[in-house]
Each structure stands twice: as structure tokens, then as C-alpha cells.
Amino acid sequence: MMKLFNLSAASKALLTAGVLSLAVSGCGGDDGKTGEDGKPGPVGTPIGSVSHVQADITSASVSEDGFLTVNFNLADANGAAVFGMQQTDVSAVSFGRMGNEDEVAGTDIEGSPRDIWLSYFNKDKGEGHFTGSSYFKGKNCEDCLTDNGDGSYTLTLNKEIDTLEKYTYSADATNGIYLGVKSANDAGTSLVNNSFYYWQPSSDTAQDKPKAVIANETCQSCHRPGQDGALSMHDDKDKDGKKDKVGKHVTLESCTFCHTDYNSYMKDVKDEDDKVIGTVEFDGSIKAMAHDIHSHSFYNGIYPQSASNCQTCHQPDENVAMADAWKADLDTATCMSCHNSPYAVPSWHWGDDQIGDNYENCVSCHNDPDGKRGAERGHYAENTTFQATETTVTFNSMTYNAEAKTVVANMTVTNGDNTITLAQIDPTPYKYGGSTSAIVFNGVVDDDFIVNYQKVGYNLFSAGADNTIDITITDESLMPVEGDDGFDKEYAYKYDYFKVKDVMNTEGVTVALSSQIHVCFSSKGTVEDCVVSDDGVISNSGPYAVSDTAYFTGTGTAVDKSPRTQHAEMTACQQCHTTDIKHRFSNDMDGCASCHNGTRDRKTSSSNLAVIVHSKHYLYDSSGDLFFKKTECQSCHGEDGYSLSKIVSDAAPVAFGKVTTGVDADGKPIYGDEQLVVSPQTAACVSCHVAPYGLNTSTASHIQSMGGILLEEGVALTTLGIPASEYELLNVQETCATCHNDSQLLEAHANWGSSH
Numbered sequence: 001m002m003k004l005f006n007l008s009a010a011s012k013a014l015l016t017a018g019v020l021s022l023a024v025s026g027c028g029g030d031d032g033k034t035g036e037d038g039k040p041g042p043v044g045t046p047i048g049s050v051s052h053v054q055a056d057i058t059s060a061s062v063s064e065d066g067f068l069t070v071n072f073n074l075a076d077a078n079g080a081a082v083f084g085m086q087q088t089d090v091s092a093v094s095f096g097r098m099g100n101e102d103e104v105a106g107t108d109i110e111g112s113p114r115d116i117w118l119s120y121f122n123k124d125k126g127e128g129h130f131t132g133s134s135y136f137k138g139k140n141c142e143d144c145l146t147d148n149g150d151g152s153y154t155l156t157l158n159k160e161i162d163t164l165e166k167y168t169y170s171a172d173a174t175n176g177i178y179l180g181v182k183s184a185n186d187a188g189t190s191l192v193n194n195s196f197y198y199w200q201p202s203s204d205t206a207q208d209k210p211k212a213v214i215a216n217e218t219c220q221s222c223h224r225p226g227q228d229g230a231l232s233m234h235d236d237k238d239k240d241g242k243k244d245k246v247g248k249h250v251t252l253e254s255c256t257f258c259h260t261d262y263n264s265y266m267k268d269v270k271d272e273d274d275k276v277i278g279t280v281e282f283d284g285s286i287k288a289m290a291h292d293i294h295s296h297s298f299y300n301g302i303y304p305q306s307a308s309n310c311q312t313c314h315q316p317d318e319n320v321a322m323a324d325a326w327k328a329d330l331d332t333a334t335c336m337s338c339h340n341s342p343y344a345v346p347s348w349h350w351g352d353d354q355i356g357d358n359y360e361n362c363v364s365c366h367n368d369p370d371g372k373r374g375a376e377r378g379h380y381a382e383n384t385t386f387q388a389t390e391t392t393v394t395f396n397s398m399t400y401n402a403e404a405k406t407v408v409a410n411m412t413v414t415n416g417d418n419t420i421t422l423a424q425i426d427p428t429p430y431k432y433g434g435s436t437s438a439i440v441f442n443g444v445v446d447d448d449f450i451v452n453y454q455k456v457g458y459n460l461f462s463a464g465a466d467n468t469i470d471i472t473i474t475d476e477s478l479m480p481v482e483g484d485d486g487f488d489k490e491y492a493y494k495y496d497y498f499k500v501k502d503v504m505n506t507e508g509v510t511v512a513l514s515s516q517i518h519v520c521f522s523s524k525g526t527v528e529d530c531v532v533s534d535d536g537v538i539s540n541s542g543p544y545a546v547s548d549t550a551y552f553t554g555t556g557t558a559v560d561k562s563p564r565t566q567h568a569e570m571t572a573c574q575q576c577h578t579t580d581i582k583h584r585f586s587n588d589m590d591g592c593a594s595c596h597n598g599t600r601d602r603k604t605s606s607s608n609l610a611v612i613v614h615s616k617h618y619l620y621d622s623s624g625d626l627f628f629k630k631t632e633c634q635s636c637h638g639e640d641g642y643s644l645s646k647i648v649s650d651a652a653p654v655a656f657g658k659v660t661t662g663v664d665a666d667g668k669p670i671y672g673d674e675q676l677v678v679s680p681q682t683a684a685c686v687s688c689h690v691a692p693y694g695l696n697t698s699t700a701s702h703i704q705s706m707g708g709i710l711l712e713e714g715v716a717l718t719t720l721g722i723p724a725s726e727y728e729l730l731n732v733q734e735t736c737a738t739c740h741n742d743s744q745l746l747e748a749h750a751n752w753g754s755s756h
Contacts, residue, residue, distance in 0.1 A: 043150040044081030047089075048186040052077040055181050056198035057206075058152075065168060066161035068095050070177060071324035072195070075154050081151025085183060090138030090145060091192075091248035091587060092180035094257035095120045098210050104166055104262040108332045114611035116261040117176075117211065117371050120161040120169065125265035130164055131284055132257040134176075155179075172208050178257040182248040186486045189292045190246040192232075194254045209253075212321045214313055216251045221575040222304075224635060225250065229619075229627040252286075259286035261333070288337035295338055295348040302619050302627055304577045307338055309386070310379050312578045335362040373524070387525040388542040391415045393439075393515040395550035396468060396556075405475035407500055409439065409513055412468050413545065415527050419467040421531045426518035426541040427458045434496070435459060436752040437539070439472050442594045443503035444510045444551075444563050448652045451499045455516065460496065473501035506755050509554050510563045513589040515547035549590040562590050565642040565648065567610075598683075601655040603671050604719070606678075608654050610687040630688060631749040642745060644737035647680050653709065653732075654683035656721040676721025681734040682708035691717035707734045 022535065047053065057072045067338040070093070073084045097120070097386060103111040119132025136159045138145065146154040161169050176198040183191045232247030263284035268276045283289075290313070297303035305312045309393040314326040326334075339362070342350045349359040352743055359365075359678065368374035373382055380386045396410045413420035424434045435457025442448045456473050464470040476497040503509060520530035520540045531536050551559035570588050573581065586592060589609070596609040605611070617630040633642035656678050658671040677688065682703055689695045695717055703710050711720050740748075 001463065013306060017481050018587065023465040033406065035432060036475065042083040044083050044151045045076060046084040047074075047082050047183055047191070048084065050076040050082055050185060050191070051189060053082055053085075053181055053183065053191045054079075055179055055193050055195040057179060057195055060175075060177055060199060060201075062171070062201055067157055068093070068158075068161075068177070069154065069156045070179060070197075071152070071154050072179060074181070075151060083149055083151055085145070085146060085147060085153060085181070087138045087143075087145040089181055089183040089651075090155060090179070090256075091182035092178065093129060093138075093155070094132075094178040094254075095136075095157075095161070095176070096132065096257060096260075097170055097175045099167060099170075101261070103500060109330055112330070114261075114330055115211065115257060118178065119165055119258065119260055121159065122162060122164045124164055127266060129265045129281075130166070131258065131263040131265065132260040133263070133284075142743075149372060157341065161237050162487075173200070174198055174207045175201055176210070176257070180248050180254065182246075191485050191740075192246060192248060192250055194249065194251045196253055208321070211256075211325075212434050213250060213284040213325050214276070214321070215317055215320050216253055216313075218313060218315050219252045220319075224632065227632055227635075228625070228629050229621075229700065231255075236414075254284045255289075258285055259289060261285045261287075283333060283337060285337075287334055291334075291337035292564050294693055297558075297621070300622065302621055304581075305384075305579070308379055308383075309355060309578060310375065319629070319750050327368070327376040329371075329373070331364050331534055332360065332362045335366070335375075346616075360402040382524040384521040384523070384525045384527075384540075384542045385577075387415065387521060387527075388519065389546065391420065391527075391545035392546055393517050393547040395513045395515075398511055398513065398550075398552040399556050400554065402504070403711070404480060405501050406513075407441065407443070407473040407504065409471045409473065410464050410468050411439070411471065411513075411515070412518060413519065418527060420519055420527060421529075422461060422466065422469060424520050424527055425458065425461070425469075426520060426530055426538055428532070428536060428538055428541075430457075437461075439471055439513055439515045439517075440591075440594050441498060441500075441503070442512045442597070443506060444512055445506050445508055446564050446650055446652055447563075447648050449512070449594055449599065450506055452510070452597075452599045454498050455595075456498065457496060459585055473498050473500055477501065504554055509600040510559055511552045511554065512549055512562075512590060513552070513592055514594055515545065516585060517545045517547070518542055519545055547591060548587045549594065556697075562588065562653055564590060564593070565646050567646060569641075572636050572638060598652050598654040598680075599675075601657050601675055603658045606654060606656045606683070608683065610684060614688045633746065633749055640742055643742050644681050644740055644745070645742070646686060647684060647737075649733075651680040653677035653679055653724070653727055655724075656683070657719065675724045676719070677709070677724050677727050678711075679707075679709035679727075679732050679734055681736045682710050685736070686710070686720060701735070706738075707732065708736060708738055 054075050055072050056075065057070055059071045061069050063069070074085055076082050096118050098115055099118040100115050101107045103118060104116075107113040117132075119134075121132065121136070122130050123133040123134040125131055134155050136600065139153075141158045144156055148154070154745065163169075176196065179197070180197075181191070181193045185191060196209065198209055199205060200207055201589055219231055223229055231250050231252065232651055233249040234247055265282055265284060266279045267282035269278045269280055271277050286643045291307055294305075294307040295311075298306050310326050315324065317323045336355070339345050343357065345359075349355055351357065363374075366372050366374050368377060370529045377383075392414050394412045394414070396412060398407060398409045400407050413425065430436045430438075434455045438455045438457045441454045442457050460472050462470045462472070473706075474497055476499060479497040488637045503511065518541045520528055520538065521542045522540065528540065531540050532538055549562065551562060555561060565668050566589060568589055570586065573589075581592070593609045596607055596612050598608055600607040613636075614630050617628055617636075619626070619628045621627040654677060655675040657676045659676060660669040660670040661675045662670045664670055678729055685703070686695060689699070697717065700717060709722055709727060709730065712722050
């Protein structure tokens with residue numbers, strides 16, 4: 001039987017050449033002379049047959065008339081040579097050098113110009129504005145690239161140095177090259193790589209990367225390669241003229257070559273009807289763009305962290321030479337990339353629709369250590385939002401008096417070396433009920449929390465020994481009832497009552513305590529007593545303090561770790577959510593799950609943590625493109641946290657709403673007290689796979705045939721669950737994990753397209 005082979009374009013070309021040479025030699029006959037040695041064939045793998053490419057620039061030179069030549073190697077994921085790259089696969093080459101502010105403009109601190117990157121390919125934007133964005137594209141040249149056939153290439157640009165006469169080429173400075181490769185293999189998979197090379201041309205010596213401020217990996221902790229939210233800028237149109245989802249600039253470092261500090265141009269301002277209503281001067285530097293994008297994305301619900309938390313991106317890193325550069329207080333433009341509205345600066349700084357003339361040079365006043373608060377003090381050391389994250393709630397003990405049906409917990413609240421007093425904790429009522437400052441009391445059995453959200457408020461706090469705070473939690477059965485002898489209405493409604501007995505009398509219970517405390521601060525981040533205004537508002541209350549969940553046995557012995565299976569670690573969340581997660585800040589997942597547990601519903605759906613988190617990680621950016629898809633399981637769930645096999649066989653079902661008992665006069669459903677519940681493995685699946693796109697009747701039938709409890713017969717897929725009383729009568733045995741094992745789950749989610 002004949003075997004058929006699929007050949008790439010490059011392989012076909014080589015085969016054709018070989019056949020032709022055989023044909024020619026066959027026709028000519030043997031003349032008795034030994035022919036010349038043939039040219040060696042290419043070494044390595046054709047680019048059409050690889051799934052990854054990596055370029056490595058080996059050397060570079062600049063001709064006397066200002067044209068750049070670059071020598072580089074191309075390899076696959078294993079480091080083996082790749083040949084067959086086309087000239088059009090050179091998506092970008094940018095070229096520049098280190099210089100300083102005086103070469104393009106003035107400096108904010110006289111006599112101290114900052115070192116900045118200067119592009120050799122500037123673009124005139126008119127009205128005195130220019131940018132460093134006129135990079136070379138391989139598609140604009142006919143004979144610039146030479147393929148040496150062994151994985152090495154030589155690229156000579158047909159684009160000469162053009163700085164718009166702002167400055168000159170310098171062979172003595174550190175020069176740098178950004179080479180962008182964007183190709184596709186025979187399967188149509190995009191092959192994108194950004195590589196960089198720094199050297200001093202006069203000595204022909206390699207140099208370290210200059211101005212290393214942020215590592216690419218820091219950006220990619222949120223902008224994950226291969227995912228929708230990846231750094232993937234300047235996507236070209238494909239052959240059909242449609243937008244190509246895969247961009248060519250995929251690293252922070254590539255952005256810095258064009259978006260230099262002097263980048264500026266005029267930008268149209270449009271109204272809601274897309275009508276141009278004016279123009280503004282736009283700062284196109286990478287720092288201004290990153291700050292502006294992340295600020296707006298935070299307020300639009302995309303970016304999970306306020307841009308004022310500098311160290312989300314500017315993380316301390318001993319491998320990054322200028323990781324602390326954000327503290328330098330040398331550059332007004334950096335300040336203004338965020339502090340550019342009346343809401344972001346003190347009112348006396350703002351004039352007529354702009355910063356007042358006397359306040360245009362931020363760093364002339366705001367500089368450390370001698371001036372007013374600079375970046376580090378303003379954002380951290382003397383900043384209320386940050387100091388709230390430096391405030392810690394520690395639970396010291398928990399005791400239970402069975403006769404009195406009362407739990408007394410004891411905690412210490414600290415900020416650095418200082419212990420927080422009751423007077424420094426926000427005592428106000430919460431707008432949705434309960435108290436602004438509270439702790440959460442619950443218990444764990446069978447891998448889930450026992451009862452619904454139990455928020456024990458400030459009204460139950462009292463001063464304990466040694467500046468600690470006691471919290472007294474009383475069972476709901478002791479709540480006074482109006483009409484009983486001795487009923488005191490004022491007393492009855494001053495205190496809250498909880499399911500203490502239900503928690504403490506459950507066999508094998510582990511008590512869990514966490515906090516939702518707000519501490520009061522001065523305007524410069526110093527702890528102070530709370531100041532209550534005449535209308536009951538506290539203006540100096542800070543964000544949530546940090547709490548780790550604490551665990552105790554029913555007899556009050558401390559337990560050193562969570563009894564629950566951890567399907568995700570908070571450290572994975574904190575890659576993006578460094579200190580900003582809605583409602584509170586917790587260092588562990590149980591701090592969230594103690595409220596968003598399997599007993600909690602929202603009448604028509606679940607409020608379980610899996611449902612809440614999965615629904616929030618399906619985000620669209622301002623252009624309507626999907627930014628983050630929730631199918632890269634391991635990015636949040638680690639090595640195996642997504643595994644269905646980690647859901648124990650006797651795990652509790654998950655509430656997905658309430659049973660309806662009828663309709664009111666307006667035709668709206670009336671909900672009873674009984675919950676609708678879904679079996680635990682099934683609940684994990686339908687926390688993402690919701691109707692109509694991720695769940696249909698066929699899938700529902702399949703789930704139920706495998707032992708899953710999903711919905712009542714004849715009920716629409718929008719109402720999941722069966723009554724809890726019916727579930728209790730069933731011996732539920734789910735077998736989902738038998739087929740949907742770890743490797744199958746990863747494979748099924750691996751190439752889930754953004755069109756879904």
C-alpha cells in the first residue's frame with residue numbers, strides 16, 4: 001500500500017529541486033567526468049513544521065550612511081535550527097540608543113536631565129509633535145533578508161536612520177535593536193517572537209539592557225501569553241482584510257522602543273455620537289499609556305487593581321536594575337499620566353479645565369526626602385489605602401459556653417507595631433444591613449461551610465484584656481420576642497443573633513473566623529480615632545484591613561490550617577488582585593468562601609464562590625474584544641485544583657436558588673425558604689457552563705445519566721437544582737470524574753476560542 005505524505009511549501013520546493021537535478025543528469029548521460037559537489041541542503045526544520053520560533057540576534061552593525069545590518073539565528077522550542085523564514089515574516093525592526101532629555105526637550109529638574117531612550121526611526125506628527133514609531137517592516141523590502149539555510153539569517157534594512165534632525169547616531173552610546181518575527185506554520189498557527197539586542201557599536205561589545213524598570217514576566221502574570229488578554233498589540237489585517245487577533249508586539253520591552261518619553265501628538269476628543277468635539281495633546285510614552293489604560297480599565301471593571309498601587313507592576317526585583325525608579329520623583333509627566341483630572345489632584349491645584357499654572361511642575365514640590373509627599377510616601381508610607389493592607393486582624397482564641405449558647409472570640413488588630421483600639425474601628429451601620437466593621441463566624445464540615453453568611457458586627461465588640469477585642473456571638477434562639485415578659489425592644493434590636501448552636505453542635509465541626517474590619521486613618525495614612533459627623537458618616541474610615549482565616553476545634557483548640565480542600569490558592573489571585581478584591585482583602589480563599597459557600601443563593605442562582613469567580617473572569621475590553629477567558633484552568637487553579645476528583649464523595653450539594661411557591665399579583669414569582677440544590681461535581685461544571693451557550697438539554701441529560709443532580713424534570717435550564725428535601729433522600733453517586741479526568745479537562749479547554 002502506498003503511503004501518502006503531507007509536505008510543507010518549503011519541503012515541496014526542496015523536493016522539486018532534487019527531482020529536477022536527477023532528471024537533468026539522467027538525460028545527459030555519463031561523460032566520464034566527476035561533477036562539482038552539490039550545494040549542501042538546508043540544516044534544521046522548515047518554519048512551516050514548527051509550533052514555536054525563537055530569534056537570537058548574534059551581532060549587528062551600522063554602515064557609514066546609516067543603514068542597520070542584523071545577524072540572527074532562528075530556532076524551535078528545543079533550540080534546533082529553523083530555516084525557510086520569509087522576508088514578510090519580519091514584522092518589525094526598531095532601532096535606537098540611550099540618550100537624555102536635553103537632546104529632545106527640557107527637564108523638570110534643572111541640570112539633571114533623565115536618561116531616556118531615543119529612537120532612530122522617528123515619525124513627524126505635525127504641530128511640533130513627533131514619535132519614535134516609524135519602525136521597519138519586512139513587507140516593505142524586496143531583498144533585505146538572506147536565509148543561510150542553517151537557521152542563521154542576515155537582515156540589512158533599506159530604511160536609514162532618521163531622527164527628524166533632533167539628535168544624531170552615536171556609536172559610543174548603548175544602542176539597541178528590537179526584532180519582531182510573525183509567521184505561521186502549515187497548520188495556520190501564528191508564530192510570534194520578540195527578541196532584543198543591546199551593544200556598543202564603537203567597541204562591538206554586547207551591553208546589558210538599559211533602563212530595566214519592569215520585567216516582561218510581571219506584565220504577563222495578568223497578560224498571559226496565548227490568552228485573550230495577552231500583550232498583543234498592533235495586530236495587522238489578515239489576507240481577507242479582517243482584523244488579525246494575534247498581534248506582533250507581545251512584550252513590554254517591544255513597546256519601549258517606539259513609545260519613548262518624548263512621544264506626543266494631538267488626539268481627537270469625541271462625544272457619545274462619535275462626533276469630534278475637540279483635540280487634546282496626548283502623551284504617547286509607554287508609562288503614560290500604561291497608567292492611563294490601567295486607570296480606566298480599573299474603573300471599567302477590567303483591570304483588577306487600582307493603578308495607584310504602583311507595585312502591582314513596579315514590583316521589587318533584584319534582576320531588574322531600575323525596579324525602584326518609580327520612587328525617584330524626577331518627572332512631572334509620570335505624575336500627570338494618572339493625576340490628570342480634578343478628582344485626582346487637590347482642588348487648589350486645578351484651574352480652568354487644567355492644572356493651575358503654579359502647579360504644572362509636580363516634582364518641584366513633591367520630592368523626597370525634603371519636599372512634600374513624593375511617589376513612595378504618597379502611594380504607600382503615608383497613604384490610607386495602602387496602610388489598610390498593612391493592618392492585620394489576628395484571632396487569639398474562641399470559647400463556647402454550651403449552656404449559654406454563646407461563643408466569645410478574641411482578636412487583636414494591629415498596624416505595624418501599634419495596637420488598634422475600639423475607638424479606631426469604624427462603628428457605623430452598613431448600608432445593606434449589619435455593621436461596616438464585622439467578623440464572619442462559620443463552621444466547616446464535609447469540605448464546606450455549614451451556614452449562610454453570618455456577619456457579626458461592631459455592636460457586639462467590647463474591650464478585652466491587653467488591648468484585645470472580644471466579640472460575643474449569641475444563638476438566635478435567645479433573641480427576645482415581642483410580647484414576652486421582660487421584653488426590651490431597644491435591647492432586642494441592638495443586638496444580633498446567630499446560628500451558634502447549629503454550628504457548634506455539628507459533629508466534627510471546625511470553627512472558622514475571619515474579619516471585615518475598617519480602621520480609621522488621617523489623610524496621610526496614620527491611624528487615628530474615628531470621627532463621626534452630625535449625619536453619622538465617618539469620613540476617615542479606611543478600606544478593609546487584612547485578615548487570615550483562623551480555625552478552632554469545637555473545644556477552642558487552634559487549628560493550624562484549613563480543613564477544606566483548596567481548589568485554588570489566594571497567591572494565584574494575587575498575581576493580578578494584589579490588594580484589591582471586592583468586599584474585603586483576605587490572604588486565603590476561605591475568607592471568601594466563608595460567605596460565598598454552598599449554602600448561599602440569590603433566589604434565582606447560586607452565590608457559591610465558584611459561580612461568582614467564574615462569572616467575573618469573562619471580561620471584554622473597551623473595544624468589545626474578549627480580554628480574559630476563564631478556560632486556562634491552571635492559571636488560577638494551579639497544578640490540579642480544577643480536578644473533579646478533588647471534590648470528595650460526601651461533599652455537600654450547592655444551593656442554586658429558591659423553590660417558587662407561586663406568583664404575586666404582578667405575575668412575579670414568590671420564593672419560599674427551601675433551596676434548590678445541585679450535586680457538587682455537577683455544580684463545579686455548571687458554574688461556568690450555563691445555558692444557553694454552555695449548557696443544553698443534551699448535555700443536561702448526559703450529566704444526569706452519570707449520576708449528577710442538575711434540575712427537575714420538565715424545568716427550563718435557567719432554573720437549576722432540585723428541592724433540598726428531595727436531595728436528602730437520594731444516595732447521590734456522581735461519576736463525572738471517571739471520564740472527565742485531569743488531562744481530558746485540560747485538553748477540552750485548551751483551545752477554547754474567543755468567539756465562544
